[in-house]
Amino acid sequence: MLMGGLALILDTQLSASAHSAMSDRLFETRRLTIELAAPLSAEDMVVQAMEEASPTKWHLAHTTWFFETFVLTPYLNGYQLFDEAFNYCFNSYYEHLGARQPRPKRGLLTRPSLDRVLAYRQHVDLALAQLLGEQTEAPPALIHTLEVGINHEQQHQELMLTDILALFAANPLKPAYRPPQPRSVPAPSEPLRWIDFAGGVYEVGHEGEGFAWDNEGPRHDVLLRPFRLADRLVTNREWLAFVADGGYETATLWLSDGWAAIMRENWHAPLYWESHDGEWFEMSLEGLQPLNLDAPVAHVSYYEADAFARWSGKRLPTEFEWEVAAATAPKQGNFLGTAALRPRPAEDEPNGSPRQMFGDVWEWTQSAYLPFPGYRAPEGALGEYNGKFMVGQHVLRGGSCVTPQDHIRTSYRNFFYPHQRWQFLGLRLASEVA
Amino acid sequence: MLMGGLALILDTQLSASAHSAMSDRLFETRRLTIELAAPLSAEDMVVQAMEEASPTKWHLAHTTWFFETFVLTPYLNGYQLFDEAFNYCFNSYYEHLGARQPRPKRGLLTRPSLDRVLAYRQHVDLALAQLLGEQTEAPPALIHTLEVGINHEQQHQELMLTDILALFAANPLKPAYRPPQPRSVPAPSEPLRWIDFAGGVYEVGHEGEGFAWDNEGPRHDVLLRPFRLADRLVTNREWLAFVADGGYETATLWLSDGWAAIMRENWHAPLYWESHDGEWFEMSLEGLQPLNLDAPVAHVSYYEADAFARWSGKRLPTEFEWEVAAATAPKQGNFLGTAALRPRPAEDEPNGSPRQMFGDVWEWTQSAYLPFPGYRAPEGALGEYNGKFMVGQHVLRGGSCVTPQDHIRTSYRNFFYPHQRWQFLGLRLASEVA
Amino acid sequence: MLMGGLALILDTQLSASAHSAMSDRLFETRRLTIELAAPLSAEDMVVQAMEEASPTKWHLAHTTWFFETFVLTPYLNGYQLFDEAFNYCFNSYYEHLGARQPRPKRGLLTRPSLDRVLAYRQHVDLALAQLLGEQTEAPPALIHTLEVGINHEQQHQELMLTDILALFAANPLKPAYRPPQPRSVPAPSEPLRWIDFAGGVYEVGHEGEGFAWDNEGPRHDVLLRPFRLADRLVTNREWLAFVADGGYETATLWLSDGWAAIMRENWHAPLYWESHDGEWFEMSLEGLQPLNLDAPVAHVSYYEADAFARWSGKRLPTEFEWEVAAATAPKQGNFLGTAALRPRPAEDEPNGSPRQMFGDVWEWTQSAYLPFPGYRAPEGALGEYNGKFMVGQHVLRGGSCVTPQDHIRTSYRNFFYPHQRWQFLGLRLASEVA
Amino acid sequence: MLMGGLALILDTQLSASAHSAMSDRLFETRRLTIELAAPLSAEDMVVQAMEEASPTKWHLAHTTWFFETFVLTPYLNGYQLFDEAFNYCFNSYYEHLGARQPRPKRGLLTRPSLDRVLAYRQHVDLALAQLLGEQTEAPPALIHTLEVGINHEQQHQELMLTDILALFAANPLKPAYRPPQPRSVPAPSEPLRWIDFAGGVYEVGHEGEGFAWDNEGPRHDVLLRPFRLADRLVTNREWLAFVADGGYETATLWLSDGWAAIMRENWHAPLYWESHDGEWFEMSLEGLQPLNLDAPVAHVSYYEADAFARWSGKRLPTEFEWEVAAATAPKQGNFLGTAALRPRPAEDEPNGSPRQMFGDVWEWTQSAYLPFPGYRAPEGALGEYNGKFMVGQHVLRGGSCVTPQDHIRTSYRNFFYPHQRWQFLGLRLASEVA
């Protein structure tokens, strides 16, 4: 989908070293990262839009540092660090691995230059190719760590795009990451339909052979009451009705912290919405575009999602309700691979099973991000990956329009603070069975 | 236990009007509030120690405003408001009831004076007596609202004492709320014993005739795995070992937000601990006292409790584990009624059932403060009491040494933000069954 | 003028020990402080309205600590400190004298109680009486330090009243420090008249026998160009015209820092102005009162004074222009002694000399608060009194309606930061001679 | 001195259009800006080091916008704006000219790209060449505005270098703007010599034909007392003695605001000093270099300069003392033209006249930045250039090692806030004549 000069530079050597499915996935992932960066200039790649975002160049380097640190150094004999200073520059938050560039100052790293970071990627990719070439029978721990590295890089692919959107949205010229694509005229979004699920004991969480994050396990039983789930995501049209009904001015609809947040931040609509001459627009990776009323609402905080649900007389689902429902839906949807780069209206007909469970927007759940019963973070630096964030955040499920499809599972748990909005975050309503 | 001139002023009229158990409890609660304030001067009562605390005078007035607003205005014909301006002054957070004095500025209310607030209490108490005298058969809604008012005032009794402690702790003279009491020499705290609980489906939450807060229901089933709970609270002696082992300097023991908090706030020990010449002291309602090593640790944040548990190789219990265990323990302990005003060492012998489940300190649980399945906040202003705080906080269970004993239930859910420390907050360890 | 029970308690012993003019002034000053506090309750006296204000009780104690520290300890043999902890509690900012209660937390000192602070005053007053009784020929250094102590206490008398005003203004009940007094109907304020002053070399600053602060010297020559000064202060009526003309919405009228301040703080009028139903009111020591249009405007920052002057096509005077003009005016005016407690319209007829130079409001000058040529701060702790504040502030001249008259001199230099407003701060226009 | 590919791109058309001294200076200034940027990558040019600094690209565009707005639009018939959106992007602080990119967010402007900004420069340079080619007799107002534009761009040349230093100092790799140059071994700095100046009336401020900023006038008489000035700047060696003597730990040496600043910011040495293994280094445009003990100290705030002077038993000079002394010294020194890019030790022998008055470091004076008598800001947007900053700042004199030499005059007044340090700011001692 995306094309750019940068995308080509790694092809030759990689194709030579690819000798297995794992290797293919590894280098395809590495290549895709470069492809996603291709529309950007070096200038675009160095700047940090805000504290919680990171520059593209930093993402390029950090994902590389990740392989160097967790794969090459322990597993490749004689591996030479590309640059010792990069541990300081590109360690994100691993306390086990020492001091690091403060997160709000990642955007000050005009050096190392983009060229040097690309050379770093090549250096590491070559070493990975060497490692995989040597290893006819890779030990399971190496295989697992490579999987972690691939999945880690996929997460940063999503972050790259959302961080670029944050940067371009803050620019008065409202640049587009790519030109707008023609869209089919959407059918008006049909009314919500509700799907009922029976109560009972369900198994949730990940188990089995495939890769999953530590926070998706242990697989365990949960006891659910009967519940009802909307068959599609909440749309911009529905959100507009909430705005028009004074949703953002009615204190009693909001959680106390939510009301404090919208007062403090002066929020009156989702992030990236702008009203000009009575018409609503939304900043997107295709620049400022008229709001697509039938598309799912995105860039809303937990506070807003919760207030909308209360205004609707409904509630948000728990992460387990979502997971149980998702097990009945095909794991397909508007992911990064569709190249839409925006949430899209539900396209298939209502069919009695939940639609848009995957892709489009991450779905806020009522569930706080906490450990599953029996969870213990792994030993060592990688144990910091997920476990130390288990306070103060909420779980989101299902992936978004900028998530790589093969990154997602039914048991996948994403997590953000209730005030955060810059990711593609939306919602689906739930309720009790009457 | 506590004596003071203020305590006597309401006796005459109240005893005359008391005609029932409800009435007795109501006026006894009202009287106890005054008794608790008795050791304080008007100066002590007007000042606000910090944003999250409130002045004693404000507590005295706010609890009175609560009865005026929710009981007298709707239920007593012809009731005259004591002062219309008091709705602004003493409304805490009810958006349904209009604008109010900003929370961080409650301490600026030198007017109305203490005398006028005491007159307000008398005015409202007399009207309550009149209402109860009239009502030979009070409607259930009135009875319920009276219960809410009593329980509300009990919560503020606890807050009064913790807010006074915060105020006195900030005073360089380290004043005592009351003179130190002689204590029995504690036996050295015996080693922790572990009590195992079987997995399975348990009923939790409140149901039945007695009063409970809306957030304790609906009663519902939960599915628990086998778990193991410490038979007593974590002690100061154990906490000192954590400090001595560098607990506050070891990033990898902490949740990410916790580490950020202790770095930002420069925490090196529980709130109110002070080290002088190598000896540890603790500020208490009896002034600055040598640390009682066998008493339960108090005034620790969720972050600290979690880090301690990790350092111990254990974890915090969930609120449901706690509730299931508590059902096996007598609902007695070191509450406000013991007049200890401080956590005490476990006094009874290890006996195979959990001790100190009630009183001493609120116990942090791993559970975020969220609605139970099927929970809906009541309509109207009282619906704001609990529901709108259901984000970002954690559940604590069991009550503390400044909680009135009859305020507590096995299903009682208290909640604080993970950084808060000024309440009597401690912990009990849990773990999986090996 | 003001009467209260507290005012009487020191009379007996003081009259016995008064033996000289100095002694009379000392104890009269000490008495006046108590008289000024008399309308206040203990509650009113303990609370701190905001960071830059102090509680009345703190003023009562701090002025006493000042005599204890700088007079009694060095000069009275065998003097016993009243309480050693008071150095920590009531040292304001003297680094020479060690650690102290942080300024923003002076309002947390509910202990020592007001009674104990009053006993402190008595203890120190008795010791001062003893010292003065012994000293038939007091050494000049003692005499000077006593003068410093008297003048210091006078400054705090003014601060007490402005800090109380700040406290009551923040109270939704808008209490009055004293009941409103009847006022004569003011004549409409006549147009400004301009008074010309010749250029040339003038002597400024203090010299001679009487007391002056170190920052008023050395007396030195300044070279002035011819200038023109308004014969009265800017009035509320004139300020209203500025408001009505969009003064607070016109960026180009403001200093850059001033515009930033009014945007940040959302200022649209002087501090303490409130508009109700199209009519303007002003919070005062007599409570919320209709704005007196002919009275001088008060409670404006330097930024506002400067913007008003620019809007008027004029400028603020320098401190030396003011001083030269003031030398031609009688040192009388609406000081604390008139008991007006508010700025008053100019009462005397225009007479070709500047009116209202003294009293009513401190007058902002264009002059930064900097040392005079040859200034050196005295040695020791008292050297911190004025010198260490010589950066970032502006000089104000002339005293206000809450300044004791005998505290003021033509050379007197007060100083505040350009954003501050809670004192009685106003302005007089100046300009070049055409 | 500095070489780079970017420096060449404008040469052709400029040499053709140069037809006069003014034109030469204009295009030489424009060329120099590009030359100064030449060592930087596009990445280096887009990032903003901190709020008070600006990105190089922004400087390149803003100086161009300045000519477009103040010269081309009013004076060149038919001039077409390069891009209307640039007024928003590159207006710095001119309220007359409408809304603008917030100063702290200048670094978010990854678009317009560097290429487009360079095209903007070409577009404007060509139009300027056309304007100058047409104007055989340019009107005085145009000539004056061109001068303003040249001087404005010179100021930004200095800011570009100091802002780049700030950016590289914040980078863990400590990049160098250019490679270190060999230096002659400095002679040990000889002791300070003092030069006496007589008191009396002196004329100060600018008058005459040459260009000066509005804030340098009106020229006027000042009356000075005899004073004494050090014949050279304070050195790093002397500053080290201050550090070693506990200067940064001794509260009584500091202005109150200064002490608060160093406590809050945790300052223990000048900005850019770093101590490694007991040796001091200084970050410079040549990267991290051993501290040159004989060079003038730089990157100190007013607070630090003032504390150092107090520790020395001396004081800072006033801006008029400085100006009177500077009139006796040749206007030459270590400016940008020496290409040292760092302060250098005094090289010439003590000779009874003040040395290092020009160049090396801006010299803090005791004088607040205030209008000269009779000053009025010009009408219109350019009137905002200097006048609206006349509060809260101090005057610095003499230029620095990154100031273009022909930008400076004896009457030149620079100004910064007392806490600022990122410019080349140093000091020279003064004192009274004994």
Ligand SMILES: [Fe+3]
């Ligand atoms: Fe990462």
Ligand SMILES: [Fe+3]
């Ligand atoms: Fe309450």
Ligand SMILES: [Fe+3]
């Ligand atoms: Fe004082």
Ligand SMILES: [Fe+3]
């Ligand atoms: Fe500029």
